[in-house]
Ligand code: SF4
């Protein structure tokens with residue numbers, strides 16, 4: 001799993017008069033704060049790619065026989081589970 005540990009840009013290049021909220025990048029990824037995560041039932045998945053199409057952050061990844069989730073990038077919104085026509089995705093609580 002690749003995690004972002006440094007800002008994408010050199011902070012020294014940022015003008016002093018910008019809002020600090022915009023100039024101090026947070027290295028956290030959605031997987032660090034998400035409270036629900038999608039779990040794909042491989043037996044039910046027919047690889048139709050509807051979850052891939054609807055995921056707003058494009059963290060659904062293709063596997064040889066099913067689609068799975070990049071949990072570092074997934075924010076746990078549940079859209080994939082709602083849209084899956086085969087009910088192959090369920091949302092479970094983190095830490096549960
Ligand atoms: S929408 Fe459901 S059935 Fe289709 S690829 Fe995603 S998990 Fe599999």
Ligand code: SF4
Pocket residue numbers: 038054055056057058059060069073074075076077078079080081
């Ligand atoms: S829960 Fe949301 S962010 Fe995560 S894979 Fe599903 S649609 Fe994408």
